[in-house]
Structure formats: C-alpha cells, structure tokens
Amino acid sequence: MTAYMLLIVSAILVNNILLAQFLGNCPFLGTSNKMSTATGMAMAVTFVMTFAGAITWLVQRYMLIPYELEYLQTIAFILVIAALVQLVEIVLQKTAPALYQALGIFLPLITTNCAVLGVAIINIQKNYDMMETLVHSFASAIGFGLALVIFAGIRERFVLSRMPKVLQGTASGLITAGLMALIFQGFQGLF
C-alpha cells in the first residue's frame, strides 16, 4: 500500500508530468485561459490517460514483447491511443451524452497528446505491472489537472492587471509556467 501511495505522490508532485517532465505543454498553454476550459480538459485527460495506460500496457505485454517488436513501440502506441480515443468518443456519444457534452470538444485534442504517450511509455520503461500502470497513469493525469487548474487560476487574474504589451498573453504564460516549474522542483528529493 505504501508503495502505491508513494507512486501517487511522486506522480502528482515530484514527477509532475507538466512541470517536472515538461510533457503536454501545448494544452497547458492552450486551454488555460479560462477555468471552465481548464477543468474540462483536466477531466478529459484523466479519462484518456488512464485508459491509454492500460491498453498500451496490454499491447506491449502481449504483442510487442512476444514477437520481439519493441522497436515499434512509439508508432504502435500512437495508433492504438488514437483509435482508443475515437472509440471512446463514439461510445460516449451514444451511452453517456452528458459526459460527451462535457468532454466532447477536448477528446479529439488529446488523441496524440505527448503527455498521454509519455505516460504510456514511462509505464513500460519503469516495468510497472498492470495495477501500477493504472495507478501511475491516473495519478499522472491528476498531476496534469492540478498544474493546469492552478495555472488557469493564475492566468485568469492576468486580465485584472496592467502589464506591458510585450508580456501580455502567451509571453506571461510561459514565464508563469517557468516559475511554477521552479516551485515544483522543490518537491525533488522529497523521498
């Protein structure tokens, strides 16, 4: 149990996918202008990342390793994740229209998101078993959501402040992201 707790804390804070591993910066900047968009994106990522972690683990374990095709890992994972997201979208639209309404426009955005792919590959590299993979994927997604929501909260306040024109928009966003990353570096060596 302690191992799982450690896994979770490390995935959320210490090895935060956005601020410690710098994966998924595109949606980090793109969907953080508004809190509502940010929370929607965070939920969609949680959903997809957990699913993708599980399915890529299965692909790796039962297809690539037995046939010694590990060198196809990246392309195979991309293909599988993309198909998975499409499938999830189709199924959701029919079975859970409310959830589809909430996540709908974000799902296509993350079909080949580097954070999703990154977590899938880390799962393999660290030799996690199925349970660890699920926990790590989910926790990484929570970490992603946490960083995104904090970031959106800060950026929403930018409209209330007077800042030089050159810094408005993405420029101040990147600076803020850098400062946040520095803060998250403080978690290094926590364990």
Place this chain on the structure above:
Amino acid sequence: MIEAAFVIGGIGAVAAAGLGVAAKVFAVYVDPKVTELLDVLPGANCGGCGYAGCSAAAEAVAKGKAAATLCVAGGDDVAEAIAALMGMTVVKGGEVSLAELGCKYGMDEAHIHFHYDGVADCRAAALVAGGGKQCSMGCLGLGTCVRACPFDALVQGPDGRPVVIESKCTACGNCERSCPKGIIRVNKPSRRFTHVQTTDDCVAPCQATCPAQIDIPAYIAAIGRGDYLDALRIIKEYNPLPLTCGRVCPHVCESACRRQDVDEEININHLKRWAADYEMNVLKEHVLPPKAPPTGKKIMVVGGGPSGLTCAYYLARLGHDVKVIEMMPKAGGMLRYGIPEYRLPKATLDFEIEGITALGVELECNVKMGVDYQLADLYEEYDAVYLALGAWDSRRMRVPGETDFPEVASGTEFLIKRGLDEETPVGKNVVIVGGGNTAMDVARTSWRLGAENVYLIYRRSRKEMPANDIEVHEGDKEGIIYKFLNNPTKIVGEDGHLTQMEVIQMELGEPDASGRRRPVPKEGSEHLLDVTNVFAAIGQSPNLECLDDDDVGEQVERTRWNSVLVDESTGTTSMPGVFSGGDGARGAATAVEGIRDGRLAANGIHMMLTGDDVAVPPNWLARPPKLPGVDEGVDIAKGDRANMRELTVEQRALNFEEVEIGLTEEMVKCEADRCLQCGLICYRGFRSKES
C-alpha cells in the same frame, strides 16, 4: 521491415474495423438537415442567436424551434439559404438592429472617483465599487466590449469609449453581454420605444422632465448636424405627434434645461417643430418608420385624440393590427376640437394624423362607444382595448343665472363648435372665466372674431395662472383685459338675453392643498360688468357614461374623480385586457401627457400580447429625478436664445392665421449649437475633477 509494416498495418486494420463496428453499433442519429444547415451557417459561433454555437443553432432550426432568420451574423443571404433548405419562408422585419452606446462622455470628461491602476477589464473595474466614474452608469472605457466583439465592429475611440462600425455590426449581442453596466446595447427602433426609462439610464434633465421622455439631446445633435430626418426619427420614437407638440406643448423640458445656469434655456420645443415641419413643408410626404413583422393580434383604440393615436402608432410599429374609433367627424380629439386654428392649423394636424394612418392604422370616425359599439363586444372581438376617452365635460361656475341665457356657455363647447366650423358669433363684451389654456384659447379666439372688449376673469393672480406664460403674454399683446383676483357671483339679463355679470373681488389667503394661496372673497366689493357673452373655462372632466350598462365597462374601476383607474406605468385597468390613459384616466391634462400614457399603454399591451408580465422595472422614472446643474467655474460661452418669430398683432386681427411662423434654418443651427448635450451628470464643457 516487411514484418513491421504488417504488424502496424494489422493494428491499424483491427483499430479501423473496431471503430467501424463501434460507429455502427453506437450510431447516434443526426438529422441530415443539421449537417446541411451547418454548411450554410457561417460558423462564427458568436452566440448572437441565443444558442450555444452554430451546431446548436442548426439543431434548433432542424427541430423547427427557431426561425430562418435566427442567424444574426449571416444576414439575409443565410436566412434565405436556411429557408430554402427547410422549406420555410423568410419573414422579414424591416427593423435593423445595431449596437449603440448609451454614454455620451469618456473618462476625460467625467468626474472620476479614482483610477484603477492595473485593472484592464470593465467587469473587474465595475466590481470594485462600480467603477471609477462618479456617474453610476458611465462608460469605463477599458474596452471589454471591443475585445468581446467577434466581428471587429467595435473600435476604441480616443476617449476610451467604443465606436460602432455600423457596416460590420451584426447585432450578435456579445458586447451587450460583456458590458457590466449595460451601456452598450444592441438596439432597434422597437426596442428603443418599448424601453421604459429607469434610474439606471443616462437621461438628460430635459429628457427626464419631458412627460414623453424624448431623447432631446440626441435630436438636437441631429439637427445640429443638419440631419433633420434623423432628428425626426429620434423624436418619433417617443412622440408620434411632433408637428402638434412643436406648437402646443407647454415644454416643461425647457424648465429643466441646464443651460439656464449659463444664460437661457434652449428653445427645445421649436427645434422639435423645425424637424417636424421639415417633413411636412420640405419633403411634403411621410417618412414611414420600419415596422416589426405582423403578429396577427388585433387591438381596438377607443378615441382618436393624442393618447389614442400614440398608442395606435406604437402598436402598429410593433406589428399589431390596430383600429381607432372616434366619436367626432375627424380624429385629433382636443387637438382638433379644443385648440384653435391660430395655434395649430387643421391642415397641419391632418398631415400629422395621415402619418399615423399611413402606417396601417385603421381609423373610423363618427362612431361612439356606448352607442354604436359596446365595450363588451370590442372586448370579445379584439385582443386588447385601449380607452382614450378624453375629458370633454366642462365644469360649471355654479352661480345664479348660469343656465338661463343662451349667451352663457362653456369654453370647450365654444371651441368644439369652432372645430366643427359652426357659427360662433360673439358680441361686443366677452367675458371668459378661468385661468387655464382653454380660457386663453377662448379669449384669443373671441378677439379674432371681433369682440371689442375681451375680459378674462381669474380668481387668483397672474402668478398662479395655469396657462402657459407665452399664451398670457400673447393675449396681453392682443389686448385681452385681465381681471385677476375676481370671481363671478351672479349672471343677470333681460328678456332672456344676457346683459350683465356681477363680479366680486378676491384676495389671497392661506395656501391650500395644491400649494397655491386660496382666494377669499372681499365682502362688499361686488360690482357689475356689461357683457354680451360669458364663457366658463374652469376645468374639464372625463365622461365615462359610455362604460355604464356594459358587462365589461362595469368592471373597469373608476377613481373618485370619475376617471378610469389605471396603473400609470402600463395603462392597465382593473379589467385585464382593457387599458386606458390620457385625459380619460388622469383628468384634463396636456397633449404630451396623453402621448406618454399612449406609449406606456402600447408597451403594456405589447407585453400582455407577447406573454410577458405586464410590469415595468420598479426603478422606472415615474417622476423626473433631481439632477445637478452646471457647476461653478465651468466656462461655457454665452449665446442668445433663438426665439420664435411671430405675426404682429395687426396681422392677427380678425383672422386665424398661425401666429408662430417658425424658426429659420440659421436660427435652428445656432440654437442646436447652444445645447450642452447633457447626459445624466455630464455636459459639454464639463471637465474631470480628481477627488
């Protein structure tokens, strides 16, 4: 290599097959029309239609919930394309909607509380104590609406206030939704004239004081630009009878004019007359306003006076089917049968009424409710009824001999006869009793008919006279003999003919309920006057007999002054579906008050017919607010008021030519330039003072 291609191809094939199966199994039915509609819609996702984006709008149209004209961004072409797809017809409303800024001055020209260093958004600034401006409804000028406009139709002007580029504005409403103070609005004529001014609106002192609440600074500005038609458009959004009001209105607006603190008030009423005369004398044809699409609702207006005509006019503009019935041979009410020719020529009034009937208002004269029609029948047949019954009964003097001689009559009777072109001979010595405008009209008419001595007997002094100052002044010039502080006590005659009238002197005592000092007779001061005619003009009251003996009419509650009891803000009576206003509800009053009632009642009727609550905001401007004048130390150049040009007294004798001949174009331009273009507290020349 081959192996890799096969594996990846295999995964791809499996995924594709899986997706294909899923798409079939989990297929959601999408109306093919929605896809087609999406191709037609512009895809701007502006939300101006009220739906969340174009796909939601397409779904609404496909389900038949929205009209073909829903897309505000696409314009006519898109509406036609949608209509073609859905087999609908485009119902076109002739009205154009545009964004409109309701604030006249930017931050540079306003009192400012404090600066918000760092706040770059109006909504944020408004949260902090309502913004920096002292004016609670002034534009904050931080450009939130400019950023909210998806069509680049707004740019920030030099003073921070947004400027609307009309050619780009699609009336999507994003600016209105983003403005925390409701200053920028997507407006169209019908939304403007159904708007009830509230304490949250920027109304200049004159506009707030005008019973009809015409946007006076706006039309004066239009006149200053030389755009007389635009001025007329602005006037007619609150007053459809500017030719009449430009002549007979007591213009209380001028008494509120801020310019009084500098030199003299603006000649507002005659500027209005200029704009109206321009249509009649220069264009010589009616410029009809756009009408909303027809609604199919039928409304009956009983009474063709100023209030009834106004109500009919606005209801017609809202797309309703309106009919007016009038008991006299011609419409106009007291404007025709009370106001003499030299103040308001009948031809002018005819032109004004034509402008209303040309809009599609049906007018039937010589029919009287209670005789030719019963209210109960009208109530049955029409969706709403507006009672504008007027105040046609005259009050009597209650002195001995009042009813004994044919030469003693009421002033209104006399004026009605004149309006009907009947013979109204007067003798040498005419006495008019009363101090209102009717008394003045009768006196000045008698003088024109050749009376040698016209006496006006009023029991109070000149100061208390309710008649317009100009009327008293002109009457003086025409030789009317005012006998203030006098009251008739007896009327005497010989052989059935009037010879003399006994008059008693009065003196002013303690103030009464109306605030005026009560006149008290002076004992023993009675004296006799030789008279040939006596006209009593001491007040008029409504006659509601036509509502008696009628199932519906009986349910319409009266006041204790025997007028119809109404809710002033909407014209509703105690009987749902029956509305009332004008003299019949408020007792004898002015034309412009009738016009106010007419518009508010048209509003009330429209709210009822469209299913809204018939109510106005609680903070509506029922009475003019107290507004500050021109501050000390503000430097405004003085200039003379352009006064009305009029006929000399010699030119007026023995004829009924219109006395006031109008301003000249230069006079009008100068006068319009004098206007301070006030807002609620701002005005031209006003500069910010940090505090």
